[in-house]
Amino acid sequence: MHTHGSLKACLDETTDLLSETSAPRLINAVLWQLVPKITDPYVQRCTELENNHELETKHHELKMKLHVHELEQEHNRALRGVNTVVERLSSVNKVVEQLTDAVNKLPATTVPVCAHHRGIDAPIRGSITRAKAWMEAIKHPNSKADVSLPTPRFITDRRQLEERLVEELGKHARPEEKDIDYEGVVDLLGQYFAALSSPALGDMHVLNTHRQRFLDDLAPDLVLQRSSSSNDKFNIAAVLDLKGIGDDGHTKLNTANNLGQILDYLTVIEHCQLGRTVFLGLLTNLRDAYLIRYQTSILKGRSRRRSGNEAYTSKLTQYRKVPLCDALRYLYEQLQEPRANPPQLPFSESAGELSHVVQRHSKSIVAVFYRQKAQIIVKAAPEEQWNSGIQNEIVYLKSLQGDRRPASIPELIYDTCDVPRSGLVEFGISPPGRPLQLELFREAGDFRACLQDILIAIKWVHDHEIVHRDIRGDNIIVFEGLDVGGESSHGGATSEVKKRRLRAMLIDFDRAIALGISCYYEGGYICCPRDLLQRCTRESPIFTDVEDQRMVDIDDGTLSGSSPLSNTLYITEKRHDYLSFVLLLNTVIFPFTLQGYTYQLVTVPKSREQRRLLNLWGELESKEPWSSLVREAQNAQDDVQVWSKLLGLLVWL
Secondary structure (H helix, E strand, O other), X not given: OHHHHHHHHXXXXXXXXXXXXXXXXXXXXXXXXXXXXXXXXXXXXXXXXHHHHHHHHHHHHHHHHHHHHHHHHHHHHXXXXXXXXXXXXXXXXXXXXXXXXXXXXXXXXXXXXXXXXXXXXXXXXXXXXXHHHHHHHHOOOOOEEEEOOOOOOOOOOOHHHHHHHHHHHHOOOOOOHHHOOHHHHHHHHHHHHHXXXXXXXXXXXXXXXXXXXXXXXEOOOEEEEEOOOOOOHHHEEEEEEEOOOOOOOOOOOOOHHHHHHHHHHHHHHHHHOOOOOEEEEEEEOOOEEXXXXXXXXXXXXXXXXXXXXXXXXXXXXXXXXXXXXXXXXXXXXXXXXXXXXXXXXXXXXXXXXXXXEEEEOOOOEEEEEEEOOEEEEEEEOOOHHHHHHHHHHHHHHHHOOOOOOEOOOOEEEEEOOOOOOOOOOEEEEEOOOEEOOHHHOOOHHHHHHHHHHHHHHHHHHHHOOEEOOOOOHHHEEEEEEEEOOOOOEOOOOOOOOOEEEEEEEEOOOOOOEEOOOEEEOOOOHHHOOHHHHHHXXXXXXXXXXXXXXXXXXXXXXXXXXXXXXXXXEEEOOHHHHHHHHHHHHHHHHOOOOOOOOOHHHHHOOOOHHHHHHHHHHHHHHHOOOHHHHHHHHHOOOOOHHHHHHHHHHHHHO
C-alpha cells in the first residue's frame, strides 16, 4: 500500500509539471527527477524482502538443525533402549534354558505305586524329593551302595578305541551341564556303541533327549535305544545323565538328588518294558562316572508285593566312582545280555520299517511302521498264547471293511492269520494318529465333527451286528483327513471334497463281540454297563480301599482274584456302546473327572472306583445337557443328525 501511494503521488506531480511546459528538454529533466522517485521505493522494498528471506531461511535452517539434532538424540535413546532389551532378553534366554533343563529334571506326578510300579519304587514320584526317594530306596534290604565295579569277564580289543573316546569326551566337560555340547557327545558315543547292534537285540542308537520329555514327562539327557532311532520309551536300553564339573573341576557328582534322578528314569522304563529285569543308568561329568543297576524279580529278601503265590523283590546297586572309560566298558558288556535290553519285538518283516512303539502290554504290542512309503499301525501278540485275541480282532476288522467303509473305521492293510509258519499273529491298519484330546482342536466345529465321526463308526459297527464294548479315549485316534461331507470313506468317495480337517477313528476291536448274544462281560472296565455293575453289587461284600488295591496285579493291571462279572451273564446291546460314548465325551471335556482312577477296580463290588462311576452316571442322568445325551444313548439312537443337534449345544457351552 505504501509503494502504491508513492507511485500515485509521483504520477500526479508529473502530470502537473508536464501540463506547465511543452519543452522537450524540460520534460527530460522532469523524467530524470521522477525515475528515482518511482524506482527507489521498489528497490527499497525488494531489499527488505531479500533481507527478510535471508533471515527466514537462516531461521528455517536453524529450526531444521535443531529438529535433526532432536531426532538424532531420540534415535540414540531408542537404540540404547533396544540394546538394553536385547541384553535383558539374552539374560532371560539363559535363565529360560536353565529353568527348562531344571524343569525337565523334575519328577512328574504319577498315580500310586500299587497301580503302576513295583519293587523298589515304593515312593510316589512327585510326592517326595528325588533325594529322599533315593535315600529310602538304597536302604532296601537288597540294595547296596558304593560297590566295586566288577571286572569285565573278557578283555576286548577295543581298548585303544575306548581311550581315544574318553579323551575326546573329556574335551566336552564343562563347569555347568547347560554348556555341554550334547550333540558332540552323542556323535562320539554313537560310534562306540554302534557295535552292539545285532539281529537278535536290534540296532543301537544314541539319542539326545535332554529337552524332550518323552519318558512319562521326564527328559533324560541321553538314551541308548534299540531298534528305533526316534524317541521311544519302550525301546530304551540305558539312560545317561550328564553333569558339570564345577568351576574348580571337583563338583560332587553322586548327590542323592542326582542318583534319585537316575532311579526315577529306571523305574519308569521298568513300567514301560514288561518282562525286562535289568535296567542300567550312567551318571557322569564326562571324566568320572557312577553306574546304577536296577534289577527286578529277585526271589530273596523282603517281599514288596505278591502276585499269586510268588514273592518278587527288587535290587538296587550303586557302584562307586570310576573313570569314565571303566564305566563305559562295563555298560557295553552289560548291554550284550538280553535281560538288560528291551524285550524283543514280535513283529514280522511284513510290518516294514519300525518308527516307534506306541504301547506294550502283556497281551499285545502296538507300534508305528513305515510300509510302502506310508505309516501304518501294527498290532501283534507278544507270545503265542495271546494269538487268539489278535485273531479275533482281525476277524471283526475284516467284517467291517468294504467300499462304503467310513473314514472313522480303520482300513485293514494286512494280517498274518493265513501266512504259513507264522508263529505270532499280527495285523496292520491305517491311518495312524494321535490320542483324542480336547487340546488338539482349535475350533469347536472341528471337535464336533470328530464326535460325529465316532458316532458314524458306532453305527457302522452295529450295522454289522457287532458291539465294540471298549469305546473310550484310548481307543479313539485323531488324524488329518479329507472332509467330504457325510459318511465318507478312504477310497471310492464320490462326494465333493471340501477341505482337510481333523478326523476321528475308532480302533481296538479286541474286546468286540456279536450283538444280541448272552455272554460274560469281557469289555473295557470303564465301559461296563451300569445295570450290570448294579446287579453284581447287590448283596456283595464291601471291600476296603486297601483290599481293593491288593486285588490288582501290578505287572499287567489285571485282577488277581475273580469278580462277580466273571460269573454273570448279560445280553450285548447297542445302547451299551452309546452310553460309553457319553462317558467318553464327558471325560474328554472334563479330564479330571476320573483323575487318579484305577479302572481295574470298577468290577470290584462296592469298591471306591465302582461307587465313583455309579455316582457319575447319577449326575449325568440328572443334569442337562447330559441327561438328554444319556436318554438318547439308552434308546440306542443311531441318527447322527439327532446327536449332532445335542452335541452342538454341548460343545458351544
